[in-house]
Amino acid sequence: MALEVTGLTYRYPAGLAPALREVSFHLQSGAFLGVVGRTGAGKSTLCAALAGLVPHFFGGRMEGRVLVGGLDSRQTSVADLTHHVGLVLQNPFTQLSGVKETVETEVAFGLENRGIPRAEMRERVAEALERLGLVALRDRHPFTLSGGQMQRLAIASVLVMRPGILVCDEPTSQLDPAGVREVMGLLADLHRGGTTIILVEHRTSLLAEMATRVLLLDEGSVLADGSPREVLGREDLEGLGIRPPLPAGVYRQVRDLLPPGTPVPLTVAEAEAAFRPLVSIGGDEKPS
Numbered sequence: 001m002a003l004e005v006t007g008l009t010y011r012y013p014a015g016l017a018p019a020l021r022e023v024s025f026h027l028q029s030g031a032f033l034g035v036v037g038r039t040g041a042g043k044s045t046l047c048a049a050l051a052g053l054v055p056h057f058f059g060g061r062m063e064g065r066v067l068v069g070g071l072d073s074r075q076t077s078v079a080d081l082t083h084h085v086g087l088v089l090q091n092p093f094t095q096l097s098g099v100k101e102t103v104e105t106e107v108a109f110g111l112e113n114r115g116i117p118r119a120e121m122r123e124r125v126a127e128a129l130e131r132l133g134l135v136a137l138r139d140r141h142p143f144t145l146s147g148g149q150m151q152r153l154a155i156a157s158v159l160v161m162r163p164g165i166l167v168c169d170e171p172t173s174q175l176d177p178a179g180v181r182e183v184m185g186l187l188a189d190l191h192r193g194g195t196t197i198i199l200v201e202h203r204t205s206l207l208a209e210m211a212t213r214v215l216l217l218d219e220g221s222v223l224a225d226g227s228p229r230e231v232l233g234r235e236d237l238e239g240l241g242i243r244p245p246l247p248a249g250v251y252r253q254v255r256d257l258l259p260p261g262t263p264v265p266l267t268v269a270e271a272e273a274a275f276r277p278l279v280s281i282g283g284d285e286k287p288s
């Protein structure tokens with residue numbers, strides 16, 4: 001599903017300055033957009049705008065337009081938008097309904113009162129539980145789950161709506177390394193299946209491997225919008241409060257030892273190719 005953001009400027013009711021300024025970008029269906037930017041850059045606000053929470057839930061002053069698969073976010077209710085765009089929040093606790101007493105009914109919550117036949121509802125819930133490894137936890141109370149389990153529940157409740165666009169705001173902040181790999185694998189799967197993905201993630205190494213495009217926000221404005229190479233390969237990334245992908249950091253330390261013109265590696269595969277000459281010239285020898 002395609003997405004169009006045009007001239008989006010937004011100020012929270014209590015905001016002194018706009019949280020988003022003239023943000024514009026168009027995404028083709030099937031894109032995988034990474035979003036980076038220092039703390040307070042406006043990443044979560046952008047996610048909220050894509051899901052319609054800005055302005056419907058937060059109020060405030062919004063200018064410009066967000067079109068989700070052709071639907072104008074301002075003229076569409078948040079409930080209707082959830083069928084097109086799913087939002088996984090930074091903190092999974094805030095995503096729970098607070099009214100459902102089991103994992104299974106929490107996952108079903110979004111489908112209730114939507115006129116979806118019972119059999120289909122059961123099938124969709126079962127699929128979401130299975131996909132997020134929650135089958136064994138289906139009867140647990142959501143508030144008794146660990147942070148990682150709660151994160152998976154939050155993702156399941158969003159996926160059960162089968163949205164064409166999935167927006168994830170630092171979805172792995174509560175997870176251990178195995179959980180991170182699992183969620184990233186799931187996002188890759190969904191992307192392969194045709195879902196448009198928008199992922200806010202401070203681990204730029206993950207974005208370098210997965211994203212087809214990266215948006216860099218700073219003080220609410222789009223500072224860069226391009227391929228992972230164009231954006232994550234920038235020399236000034238650290239100055240913008242963003243840690244470069246791991247291979248790029250290593251590259252900066254050993255650059256003088258590499259053949260001239262070696263491009264900055266961003267992925268593991270690129271690092272392997274870039275650093276191979278180091279081994280053959282004995283770049284790891286102790287200085288005499």
Ligand SMILES: Nc1ncnc2c1ncn2[C@@H]1O[C@H](COP(=O)(O)OP(=O)(O)OP(=O)(O)O)[C@@H](O)[C@H]1O
Pocket residue numbers: 012013014015019037038039040041042043044045046
């Ligand atoms: N509910 C709110 N009311 C008023 N101002 C807010 C609100 N939420 C966020 N802001 C402000 O809007 C700006 C953008 O915040 P936002 O949470 O979108 O940044 P972020 O890039 O997601 O940061 P982080 O990396 O810390 O998650 C910040 O200046 C923040 O203080």
Ligand SMILES: [Mg+2]
Pocket residue numbers: 043044045090169
């Ligand atoms: Mg945020």
